Structure formats: C-alpha cells, structure tokens
Amino acid sequence: MLATFVIALREGLEAALIVGIIAAFLRKNNKNLFAMWAGVILAVLLSIVVGFGLSITEHALPQAAQESMEAIIGIVAVFFVTGMIVWMNNHASDMKKQIETEAAGAIGQSSEWALASMAFLAVLKEGFETAVFLLATFSVARSATLAAVGAVTGLVVAVVTGWGIYAGGIRINLSRFFRFTGLFLILVAGGLIISALRSAHEAGWFNTGQERVADLSWLLSPGTVQSAIITGILGIPADPRLLEVTGWFCYIVIVTVLLYWPENRRPAPEKSIILLRLSSFTLLIVALSVFFLSPEPVLRMPGSVPLVSTPPHTDTSVGHLTLTGHDPDTGYKLHITFPGTNKVTVVDLPATETTHHTIHGIPDSEWTVRSVVDMSNMPETLTLNQLISLYGRIPVGLNPVRYPGPFKATWRGHCIIRVDMTGDVLLSADGQPDILLTLSGSGLSTPRTFNVTERTHVTGCGWQTDTTYQQKVALALQNMQQSLDTWHFRVYILPLFFVILAAVLFILSLKITLKLRKASDAYPPAGKSSCSPQKHLTQPDKKG
DSSP states (O other): OOOHHHHHHHHHHHHHHHHHHHHHHHTTTTSSSHHHHHHHHHHHHHHHHHHHHHHHHHHSOHHHHHHHHHHHHHHHHHHHHHHHHHHHHHTTHHHHHHHHHHHHHHHHHTTTHHHHHHHHHHHHHHHHHHHHHHHHHHHHHHOHHHHHHHHHHHHHHHHHHHHHHHHSSSSOOOOHHHHHHHHHHHHHHHHHHHHHHEEEHTTOOOOOTOOOOOOOTTSOOTTTTTHHHIIITTOOOOSSSSHHHHHHHHHHHHHHHHHOOGGGGOHHHHHHHHHHHHHHHHHHHHHHHHHHHHHOOOOOOEEEEEEEEEETSSOEEEEEEEEEEEEEETTEEEEEEEETTTTEEEEEGGGGOOOOEEEEEEEEEEEEEEEEEEOOOSSSSSOOHHHHHSSOOOTOOOOOTTTTOOOOOOEEEEEEEEEETTEEEEEEEEEEEEEEEEOOTTTTTSOOEOOOOOOOOTTTTTEEEEEHHHHHHHHHHHHHHOOHHHOOOOOOOOHHHHHHHHHHHHHHHHHHHHHHHEEEHHOOTTTOOOOOGGOOOOOOOOOO
C-alpha cells in the first residue's frame, strides 16, 4: 500500500504541478481553460484504458507468456521510475520556470490548443508511467485491494496538493520533496528488479544464477510487520536468488551514487563526457569479447561403452560398443564387439534415418535400425515337444492330434537396434531380437508363422548399455544443462545488458555535450561577440 501510495503521489503531483502551472499562466494571460481541461480529461481516460488493457492482456495469455509480460512490464517500470527520479531530481527547482517558458511560446502562437497539447502530453506521460508502475507493483503485492487503496489515496493527495499550490494556499519545497521520496522509490524499483528477474526465470528466459543466497523465512513470516515492509513494500522475497541479489545491489548502488553523490566531488562536465564515453566504449568491448570469446560447452563421454545382457537373462557383461564416423551429415557407424566370439557387428546410422527432438534443452537424435541375425545354427526340424518348449505352450491353431510333427522350421531373425545420441555422444543404446519361426510339413496345408523371441537366445543381440554408464550420462546431462544455461546467460543476456548500459552512458554524455553547447551559445566568450561596442562609438568634436 505504501509503495503504490508514494508512486501515485509522485506521478500525480508531477502531473498536477504541470497542469496547475499551465492553468495559472493561462489565467494570468486571460485565456480560456476549456481546451486545457479537455486535454487533461482525455489523457486521464487514455491512461485508464492503457492500464486496463495491459491487465486484461496479461491475464489472457498462457502462463509462460504471462511471466514474460510481467518481466517486460517490470523492466519498463524500472526504466520509467529511474528516469522520473533522475529528471525530477535535476529539474524540480526550476520546473515552473521551464513550463512557463514553453507556455509563453505556445501563447505566442496564438493557439490555446498548443497549451492544451502540453497539458495532454504531460498528463498522458505521467498516466502511462503510473499505469505501468502500478501494474508491476500489483503483480508482487500481497493484497491487490490495499495496493489499489494506496494508489487512489496517493492520486487524491496529489490532486489536492496540486490544487493547493495552484491556489497559493500550500507551499512545498519540491526539490527536497522529490529528493527524499526518490530514495524510497529507488528501493521500490530495486524490488521490481527482483520481481522482473524472477518472472524472466519462470518464463524460461534464463536459468542461471538461481542459487538461494539466504533463507529469510524466519524474518519474513506472512502477516508480520517486517514482512509487510520488506516483502510487501520493498519487494524482497524470503528466498532471494543470486542473480536477483546481484541485480538489486547493482541497481541500488549505481542509481544512488548517480543521484546523491556530493556536487562538490563530481567531475567537471568536460571530464564527465570523457569518463562516460570511455566507460561506454569499455562496456562495448567487454560485451563483444564475452559474446565472441565464450566457447559453447560440449558434452563429452568415454568412447567405449560397456554392454550388458537384457532381462530376463542375467545382467552380465556381454561386450562393448564404440562410435566412429562422427559426421552429422553422412551419419555414424556403431561397432559392437562381443568378447569370446571374435565377432564385431558394424551398424550404419545414416543421417537421413534419424529423428530429432530435445530433452531438457539438449538436442537429441535417435535411430532405429534393423539388422539381420544369422540363424544358421538353429535346427531345421522341430518335434512337437521342442516346439512347446520353444513357444511355452501349444501354439494357437495348431492341433497336436492332426499335426503331431515333426515340422520343417524356417527361421528369420532381426536385431532391432535403438541408438540415442546428442552431438557426438552416445546416450544409450540397446539391441532387441525379433525372431520369427515358420512351420511347414506334418500335414499343415499352409505354413504357420510364430514369434518366438521370448524363448530364443540369439548371439549378438539382447543387449543394452550398462546402467552405470546411463547414470553417468544422466548426471552429465544435468551438469551440461547448467553449463548451457550459464553459457546462454553469459553470451546473450550479459552482453545485451552491457550494450544497453553503454548506450545509456553514451546518451548521458550527449546530453551533457548539448547542455554545454547551449550554454556556450547563450554566453559566448569575451572577444568573440558579433558586435563590438567600440565600433559604434564616435569621437567627440575637438574645439579649439
């Protein structure tokens, strides 16, 4: 409630002061106030529409999009509130003089609508900023009702104060007022930094820097006074994260130093320009260096992967496999070695037969390959008892009285090999047999085909990668995801922040340069004036 009260009070008072100064100037010059009030009312209505529009849009979006919009609104709110604090801190003392100068120029155009436009734009600017501030503050407030009451109360107090200043009954030191409330709003904006960073994380923008710095649940118990002040007003949660604390601390320090550094210790304007541009250039160099010189993390695992047998057989070591080729365009070759048999099976993994998807943010490629299994060692004839032992029961449709056997057996075997990879790293692989038995003879009018995979052991199939290896891969993937998150933040988010900060510093240097240039044009150095008074003096006539 206090945060929304101060925000609404400051924004409303700024708008009320501007409108009051323009109204007083119009009244002093015997001008009609209708056009000005029309502009003010229109700006207020548009501000309300903007606020409701943003709120409705936010609630209509999916959860991830809502978090993204909350992050964007929070960042924009911090930008606006910082600009407002800096501007009012620098112009509060001479704001009336500046507005009256602009109003005099508008009256010089003999247009009341020019002054109405001034009032409209001033109120619209403050109204839009207020809508963004309050929407960002409502999203982190514990009670939306109390936050709304604080905002309405702040606006009412601002209007009454502005009217009092206009009527002459209230006198206030605007410079001191905005300076002290600015310090409070810096802390509120710091809380919005925390909220925006958390919303950005929940929206999936980045996952780095989420280590919990402290557990403040003992201090910020719900319903307590300290919780209402620290969390409800200043926006500090009970579980602050590393990135949030870093952003909060950097913002508080930079803005506080910028506003409250003693005047007598600030560098001269010419030196400030050099320092600002040097800092801007340095930040750009750092951003480019981080962007181009940060290597992308790569997942690396052992080249030889142990294989074990698959259930229902014992989980024993049966061999190992290795990958060769390592060419994403043409594919890979899988070499499967079975000790004791001197047999090496080579399986092609063509790039054209892979399917791609993403697991935990890591690109994944899968192959399913069918290789022919040598069935030459299987019996060519089977008795009925052998068939029952192989199949587990009498096959459906095979009457033992009519077809007592023996049968002619034709075997067809394939090993279905499934391979899962990311980049050049094998995640998992397994080979499962698929054995079909075709019976003929013994009175069968047509051949009968049965799947006898379960009870048929085939050399070179029925294997999978070792469980220990798969656990190592899972842990490596988890660490890889953290490394990718850190890399993504370091390569994209951090340089973007440096570029924005560099742009802000460069713009500040341009503003100081323009201010010096205007001052130089207004007060030219002695001896460079376009007209010299000595040229217009006439010598007196000499008499006698």
